[in-house]
Amino acid sequence: MTATKARNGKIHYAWIIMIACCFLQAGQLGIIQNLSGVFLQPVSDSIGCGRGDLSLYMTIQAWATAAVMPLVGRWLPTKNINVLMTAAAVLDGGGFMLMGTFTQPWMWWIDAVIIGVSSAFLFFAPLPMIITNWFKKKTGLAMGIATAFSGVGAAIFTPILANLIVTVGWQSSYYIAGAASLVLTVPFTAFVLKFKPADVGLTPYGASAEETVAQAKADMATGMSVKRAWATGLVVLIFLIGGIMSLTTSFTQHMTGFGKWVGFSATTLGLLGSANMIGNLVGKLVLGPLNDKIGTRKTLTIGYIVVFIGLIITIFNGGNTALLFAGATMYGVAFSIQTVMLPLVCQTMFGPKDYPKLFSYATMGNALIGSVGISINGALFDATASYYPGLTFVAICGVVAMGMCFIGMVRARKVGFDKNDDTPEIENAATPSKLEEAV
Numbered sequence: 001m002t003a004t005k006a007r008n009g010k011i012h013y014a015w016i017i018m019i020a021c022c023f024l025q026a027g028q029l030g031i032i033q034n035l036s037g038v039f040l041q042p043v044s045d046s047i048g049c050g051r052g053d054l055s056l057y058m059t060i061q062a063w064a065t066a067a068v069m070p071l072v073g074r075w076l077p078t079k080n081i082n083v084l085m086t087a088a089a090v091l092d093g094g095g096f097m098l099m100g101t102f103t104q105p106w107m108w109w110i111d112a113v114i115i116g117v118s119s120a121f122l123f124f125a126p127l128p129m130i131i132t133n134w135f136k137k138k139t140g141l142a143m144g145i146a147t148a149f150s151g152v153g154a155a156i157f158t159p160i161l162a163n164l165i166v167t168v169g170w171q172s173s174y175y176i177a178g179a180a181s182l183v184l185t186v187p188f189t190a191f192v193l194k195f196k197p198a199d200v201g202l203t204p205y206g207a208s209a210e211e212t213v214a215q216a217k218a219d220m221a222t223g224m225s226v227k228r229a230w231a232t233g234l235v236v237l238i239f240l241i242g243g244i245m246s247l248t249t250s251f252t253q254h255m256t257g258f259g260k261w262v263g264f265s266a267t268t269l270g271l272l273g274s275a276n277m278i279g280n281l282v283g284k285l286v287l288g289p290l291n292d293k294i295g296t297r298k299t300l301t302i303g304y305i306v307v308f309i310g311l312i313i314t315i316f317n318g319g320n321t322a323l324l325f326a327g328a329t330m331y332g333v334a335f336s337i338q339t340v341m342l343p344l345v346c347q348t349m350f351g352p353k354d355y356p357k358l359f360s361y362a363t364m365g366n367a368l369i370g371s372v373g374i375s376i377n378g379a380l381f382d383a384t385a386s387y388y389p390g391l392t393f394v395a396i397c398g399v400v401a402m403g404m405c406f407i408g409m410v411r412a413r414k415v416g417f418d419k420n421d422d423t424p425e426i427e428n429a430a431t432p433s434k435l436e437e438a439v
Helices: 011-035 038-047 051-075 083-103 105-120 127-133 141-170 170-191 213-219 226-233 234-248 253-263 266-294 296-315 321-331 333-350 354-372 374-385 386-414 433-438
Strands: none
Touching: 011 083, 011 105, 011 127, 011 170, 011 433, 038 051, 038 141, 038 170, 051 105, 051 253, 051 354, 083 105, 083 170, 127 141, 127 226, 127 333, 127 354, 141 170, 141 266, 141 296, 141 333, 213 386, 226 234, 226 253, 226 386, 234 354, 234 374, 234 386, 253 266, 253 321, 266 296, 266 321, 266 333, 296 333, 321 333, 333 386, 374 386
16 A cells, blocks of 8 residues: 555545545534624624623533533544534534524523534544544645635635625525535535544555554554643643633734724725635645644744734734734734644644544633633723733733643653553653654
């Protein structure tokens, strides 16, 4: 079996898996998650409730996702993912369609639990787990392309959905958006996705010709166990890394308000979100391949430098429209770091052995801690009548997140991977050469 081709001599199935992940990101994260905000104003005006009351469902949804993340790490490697992820996709898309029948905010709050639980099995944690299983080489490239499609899906459907809300109403628009999500994802979750190459008798993309399926399975025993990660405090650290990374992105929802606050026109304000999305998309396409070439630490540093420059430009834009757009675009890279680099940092720290379970803690922190970021920025503005404290807050979070990533990778290298399943003692750990190369 060759390193890059499947048994039939054609393209390696890993690339088909990546394409399936692209559709999953576009249909689920791109539509169900990223476009939820499009409905807030028309729905709240229609049913006569405050936007804060309605948007509470998004926080509940994040908490529900975080609550079941440990199950995601346990079930994906052991259950039939075609059944598991298809059921989740149906619940997610169906739950979104159901919102078209609601008339009171509490109905969204209850439905948020269903969508939050099902979402946990569809993106954030599953995609990095599947991609890292299937790609021994070009992992960053595959991760970047797949995650970029959440932005592609949002970019395509945002104007369509906005127009539909005006022409057919928000109720019918919920039905159409939910149905589109199902059409884009269910065929792939039901028939294409496989958790790891060994499930279909293949080796990962980039594996040497001499590697057998048995060897690929043996490689999965290399890494750090959950027990060892807890004993060394690295579980808590990866939880905090995921959360602080998410806080770094939390000013995005306030970018339009900031533009209005500094006196930009309505036309300019409408394009700020697009600039941020462009930065997010380009960052995903660049950071992944860059990680493959220069490693996780250097790529992470470059990514955060871009974010910091973007925030500085935003703070000191001096009323210059071009500078504001440049700052918003560069700040959008923070999302790319969260989605592309977080799983790669986790992989570098822990290796493949218990990666699904350990990465679930990172996504749990991402959801729990990150869910309060928008509120923190809002509270800072209310207390100071200025957006500058919020921009400073996310910049500090970026510095902390980057520092914690470096500490985590160095600490994991010193602790070392498990010698075998029965070796929990930290002091007897051997330092893995593969981890040293990655860091």
